[in-house]
Amino acid sequence: MGSDVGTESPGPPEPDSGILRVFGRQLKRFRLRAGLERAEFGARTGYSASTIAAFEQGRRVPPPRFIDVADGILDAGGVLQEMKEEVARAQYPAFFRDAARLEAEAVELWVYGTLAVPGLLQTEEYMQAVFEMWRPLLDEATVQQRVAARLARQQVFERKPPPLASFVVDESVLRRPLGGVAVMRGQLEQLLLVGAYRNVEIQVMPLDREDNAGVDGPFVVLHRDGAEPVAYLEAQGRSTIVTERTEVRGVVSRYGIIRAQALTPRESLAFIEKSLGDL
Numbered sequence: 001m002g003s004d005v006g007t008e009s010p011g012p013p014e015p016d017s018g019i020l021r022v023f024g025r026q027l028k029r030f031r032l033r034a035g036l037e038r039a040e041f042g043a044r045t046g047y048s049a050s051t052i053a054a055f056e057q058g059r060r061v062p063p064p065r066f067i068d069v070a071d072g073i074l075d076a077g078g079v080l081q082e083m084k085e086e087v088a089r090a091q092y093p094a095f096f097r098d099a100a101r102l103e104a105e106a107v108e109l110w111v112y113g114t115l116a117v118p119g120l121l122q123t124e125e126y127m128q129a130v131f132e133m134w135r136p137l138l139d140e141a142t143v144q145q146r147v148a149a150r151l152a153r154q155q156v157f158e159r160k161p162p163p164l165a166s167f168v169v170d171e172s173v174l175r176r177p178l179g180g181v182a183v184m185r186g187q188l189e190q191l192l193l194v195g196a197y198r199n200v201e202i203q204v205m206p207l208d209r210e211d212n213a214g215v216d217g218p219f220v221v222l223h224r225d226g227a228e229p230v231a232y233l234e235a236q237g238r239s240t241i242v243t244e245r246t247e248v249r250g251v252v253s254r255y256g257i258i259r260a261q262a263l264t265p266r267e268s269l270a271f272i273e274k275s276l277g278d279l
Contacts, residue, residue, distance in 0.1 A: 019086045020058035026083070028056040030074035045069050061091045061145055064152070091149035095239045099220075099232045102241070104156060106163050108223035110255050112214050114170040116178065117187055119150050120157075121167060121194055121202070126187045127151070129179025157197070165200045168214070168255075168262050171207045174275050181279055188276040195269050203262040204271050213257040221248075221255055 031041050031052075038049040038056075045052075045066055054060035062070075064084055071080040089097045103109070111118045116130060127150050131143045138146070156163060169191075177184040195202040205212060220232040231242040231251040242248055263271055 019083065020061065020090050023062070023080070023083050023087050024056040024058040026076075026079060027062075027070065027074075030070075030076045030080070031056075034074050036074075041070075041073070044073055060141070061149075062087060063148060064088060088149075088152065091145060091152070093237070095237065096234075098241055099234075099239060100153065102222045102224065102230060102232070103153065103220075105224050106156070106222040107225045108164045109156075109166070110221040110223075110252075111165070111167045112218050112220070112255060112258055113167065113173060114214065114218045115173065116176075117169065117173055117191070118167055120154055120165070121191060122150065123183070123186050123190045124151060125183045126179055126190075129183050133178070157194075157200075162197075162199045166203075166255075166259065167201070168203045168205055168258050170205045170214075171271075174204065174272065177279075185276065185279050188272055188279070191272050192269060192276070195265070195272070201265040202268055202272075203259060203265055204268040205258065205262045206271075209261055211261055213254050213261060219251055219255075221252055 031038070034041075036044075038052045042049045042052045046069075047055075047066065051060065055062045055066075064087075067080050067084045067087065070076070071078060074080070089100060092100050109120075111120070116122075117126060119127075122130070124147060127147045128143065131138060131146050157165075174188065191202060194200055205214065217233075217235070221229055222232065223229045228243070228245065229248055229252060231248050233240045233242065242251065262268070
């Protein structure tokens with residue numbers, strides 16, 4: 001899966017997304033009813049006329065803040081806001097949208113990352129670097145859209161109560177300075193910050209371990225209230241949500257062994273702090 005729920009393959013936006021077309025038509029209808037030209041409406045919302053056109057034509061995903069502001073300016077009575085959640089899901093590649101919904105509903109998250117820092121832990125600068133190094137190259141608008149989508153996912157930690165989150169990150173991830181030394185320094189500082197949250201545990205799987213139950217690659221286990229856990233696997237732009245009980249049970253057992261083989265959370269934060277000092 002690239003490396004986890006969080007490093008989803010950043011394919012280009014899908015302009016034929018149904019919800020974007022529906023939202024765009026409604027946005028245009030309310031704008032015309034309000035008697036506003038695109039340029040005037042854009043000035044009042046902080047966007048150019050061309051961006052407003054892209055929103056109305058379903059070619060670009062409007063951010064949640066724009067939807068809230070637009071609903072008020074256009075006196076839409078909450079019609080636009082009611083579509084905000086579905087519009088937000090359209091930010092992601094089609095193969096990731098179900099996983100994004102499950103992640104948002106999770107009360108507990110277990111993430112094993114081996115290729116890059118898990119998306120829920122990434123800084124904005126690290127995200128930017130990851131998306132900009134994608135090949136074929138992504139255009140700037142797509143990069144910014146993907147960064148915004150990933151930042152929005154991190155709001156899961158702001159829920160009340162927040163989910164319990166466990167991350168095991170391979171040491172190689174901490175040694176790979178994606179984006180350069182300055183970006184990696186900020187990323188390691190972010191890991192120390194988030195790792196201090198009461199509901200978050202970050203562990204490091206050292207390279208010198210002779211036993212590693214995670215050699216098959218990265219994965220995520222998502223636990224929802226009152227529902228069976230599910231596993232999420234992703235690789236090269238293709239994903240699998242695993243729901244079959246026996247298979248999920250195997251992934252759950254694997255994660256337990258991986259956690260036991262990794263450094264403890266306290267040892268891991270000390271390891272990350274030392275890695276920061278080595279940069």
